[in-house]
Amino acid sequence: MLHPDRLFPVEPRARKIARSLYEGVRDLPIVSPHGHTDPRWFAENAAFDNPAALFVIPDHYIYRMLYSQGVRLEDLGLRRLDGGEVETDPRKIWRRFAQHYYLFRGTPTRLWLDHALETLFGLTERLGPGNADAYYDAIDAALKTAAFRPRALFERFNIEVIATTESPLDPLKSHKAIRDSGWAGRVVTAYRPDAVVDPDFAGFRENVRQFGEITGEDTLNWRGYLEAHRQRRAFFKSFGATSTDHGHPSAATADLLAHEAEALFRRVLAGDASTQDKELFRAQMLMEMAAMSCDDGLVMQIHPGSWRNHNPSLFATFGRDTGHDIPTRTDYVQALKPLLDRFGNHADLTLILFTLDETAYSRELAPLAGHYPALRLGPPWWFFDSYEGMMRFRELTTETAGFYNTVGFNDDTRAFPSIPARHDVARRVDCAYLTNLVVNHRLDEDEAHVVARDLAYRLAKRAYKL
Secondary structure, three states: OOOOOOOOOOOHHHHHHHHHHHHOOOOOOEEEOOOOOOHHHHHHOOOOOOHHHHHHOOOHHHHHHHHHOOOOHHHHOOOOOOOOOOOOOHHHHHHHHHHOHHHHOOOHHHHHHHHHHHHHHOOOOOOOHHHHHHHHHHHHHHHOOHHHOHHHHHHHOOEEEEEOOEOOOOOOHHHHHHHHHOOOOOEEOOEOOHHHHOOOOOOHHHHHHHHHHHHOOOOOOHHHHHHHHHHHHHHHHOOOOOEEEEOOOOOOOOOOOHHHHHHHHHHHHHOOOOHHHHHHHHHHHHHHHHHHHHHHOOEEEEOOOEEOOOOHHHHHHHOOOOOOOEEOOOOOOOOOHHHHHHHOOOOOOOEEEOOOOOOHHHHHHHHHHOOOOOEEEOOOOHHHOOHHHHHHHHHHHHHHHOOOOEOOOOOOOOOOOHHHHHHHHHHHHHHHHHHHHHHOOOOOHHHHHHHHHHHHHHHHHHHOOO
16 A cells, blocks of 8 residues: 655656655654653553554544544444443444545545554555455454554654643653653653633633642632642653643733733633633733743643634534644734743743644744744644645745754654654655755755754754753
8 A cells, every 4th residue: 555655756866866865764763742642551551452442533533534424423432421322342433434434535644544554564455345344353463462562562663752741630640650660661741731721621710729739729829820830840840741732722922910910810710701801811821831931941832723622512522622623814923922022032942833724834934933043833733734734834934944943743643553654754745845955956965864864853852852
């Protein structure tokens, strides 16, 4: 299924250059600073249950496509919040997946799946209804062996470091178990405070109360609330965290006076906050997080521009992060102005910007990152985590921001087997882009080899302080 020259230029001379560049980066270690893998996998090192649990149930890239064609999420094994009946036979789930595999033609998901099926399990025929059971049996048998336990796959994938993402309310028990086990694999956490900084997050007030119980701080008081963040950030750092992660609806920032911020906090907690108040509070918390990053050195990531849980029926039935977050238009130049006025020139802050709004790449993001020392550009995220998306990212940002104001490649994965596939696609795309610069005499070939290694490995390590 995997052509050795996939994603490379067609013209023979250019293809030869791309092959040479790729050979220099294909086997580099994987640095995954924005993974969404479950730390329990590595803490417990238990066998993955079955092929459906490995590939289908955890991956919204897969089930959102099937849902768009009328497949019920219950029939794919996703748990209902009310405990209602769902499909529990993993073989039946796998058969439904195989029956609809044609839906992924031409998509990045198809590239990732074919890569995993062939390189991990030696399966070289296209998946479909006719071979679904044979594929299931082969994968299921492999998953029962020690070679397919999470830690063994971590080492097989040549992962140097992977960051999971946890709420401030998480006790990080799995990370402690990993550390105490003596296993050499490097799995670090990242501080994702949305549950206690977003007034629209389900259970926000209770989350803030629990935040206080965990830290011993009075989190119903503005100063105590901020101190609780400082305390938990330090706790996360003790388990290897080098970054924070913020999934706000917008990139809005604010710089309120202390008494104004305190009054806003009281309104938010009291439940009297307007929509504008809630947005202003999130904006102020990005400023507070940036200030804390200047103190403790944690790299700051902002992922705005997603209308989370856009489908209210699915949200009510299955909850968050079940494939119905939709990109929206996003402003950065005006939204970030208060934060950049205060911290944009600080060399001790690294703020990595992501977007789901590709129109912002050349108009706003590249010029901003090409000027402010604190800013770096994250690679294509989520909907644009694809061949075309990656290529457009390079084309729209390189002329203004260069390569070294970006942070290489971050995989936004849910299914563990897709990690090496995603990095392989990114490395091939970057080699193809660099090849174009070489054949157009905009970059010497020896420099292209250096840049290829930087994009595949060095930039992520440097940006995320790994």
